[in-house]
Amino acid sequence: MKIPYRGVNAINSREIDKVLILSGTFGEGHQQVANAIHEATQLSLPDVESVVFDFMALGYSYLYPLSQYVYMKGIKKFPRLYGYFFQKTRKVNSFSIKLNAVLSPGMGRTLKLIQEVQPSVVVSTFPFAAGVMSKLKQYGLINIPTVTIITDYTDHSYWIHPLTDQYIVGSNMVRQALNHQGIDDSKISDTGIPIRPKFFQAHDKIELINKFGLDPDLPTILVMGGGYGIIRDGLTTFRALNALPQSIQLIIVCGHNEKLRHQVTEEFKHSKHRIYLTGYIDYIHELMAISDIMITKPGGITTSEAMAMELPMLLYNPLPGQEQDNAQFLVHAGVAMLAENLTDLKTKLLHLLFDPKLLKKMKENTRLFSKKRSTFDALDVIVQMKRQVSIPNFSVTG
Incomplete structure (x- = not known):
């Protein structure tokens, strides 16, 4: 709201x-x-x-x-x-x-x-x-x-x-x-960090998967760049994800960046992956609830919301300054991995997709560091x- x-x-x-x-x-x-x-x-x-x-x-x-x-x-x-x-x-x-x-x-x-x-x-x-x-x-x-x-x-x-x-x-x-x-x-x-109460609520994952027309059998990757849709390298990042060999479903949130949204629409027009694309929305908590991994810039609020939703994170290209500090904290807490470049992003994403024990451990760590109240x-x-x-x-x- x-x-x-x-x-x-x-x-x-x-x-x-x-x-x-x-x-x-x-x-x-x-x-x-x-x-x-x-x-x-x-x-x-x-x-x-x-x-x-x-x-x-x-x-x-x-x-x-x-x-x-x-x-x-x-x-x-x-x-x-x-x-x-x-x-x-x-x-x-x-x-x-x-x-x-x-x-x-x-x-x-x-x-x-x-x-x-x-x-x-x-x-x-x-x-x-x-x-x-x-x-x-x-x-x-x-x-x-x-x-x-x-x-x-x-x-x-x-x-x-x-x-x-x-x-x-x-x-x-x-x-x-x-x-x-x-x-x-x-x-x-x-x-x-205070976050909106709806991120602490329980959600019916199957019901939400059906609501958004997604496949319950495919791994789901949520890609976010903040409210203004800023993931540096822009479209290059999404081209790298589109080239992944394993079939996945991508939820891409472009925020207020309508130019990026139109570019991504064209880029994924013939993709083998299942795509759910949106702009700025007020139901991020529902998309987090059905996702297995989130790729994001490490803003303090988005990452706190992800921890509350027990969602492991893959952090990419943080801004120098507070985002780098956020990334350092989250990686040290064991709730996130940091990708240094596009090649590293693809490597670590595939690592997470094929290592359910690691993903489970990161999810458990979110419970240790997320403060539910x-x-x-x-x-x-x-x-x-x-x-x-x-x-x-x-x-x-x-």
């Missing part, structure tokens, strides 16, 4: 407690975590209203469509440059502080939003939103509890701010990394923080 971003005029009553969730649509992951917390709040806290806002649209209201386009094109065309800046700013230094200041606009608009919504706690699933919240507290403009949810299995200076009250992280590895960056352990909650445990942390300040201050004090 995609949560609509609401205008402040519709939510300026303080009759019930409110949780303000500041997200960002630069990539799907930040928004998906916001949606997960929103859905969990609706399910378990009827007396609390959660309100989701796109922080980047708020801070860059005029440049937002252009900046989003430039971001998506930039990471696709210049991944090494993105990786360079990621590593250059991983720890807090003079360069990261300057760049963070440029990328954290909208303090005035954020303050106005807080004054109108009047939340009792603010949750940031986007790093620059967390930075602005810390600055507002530093200047004495608010004293609301703030919670930051880190949406990857990594640490980075952009997530870390002096007046953040609580960090929610996906693993003990990230917890230790934050400790090394000077964050007190009492300010870190290792709940797992991650979303609701994260919500418990948020509620506890909400109770710390009984009368929030929404006005300028100086």
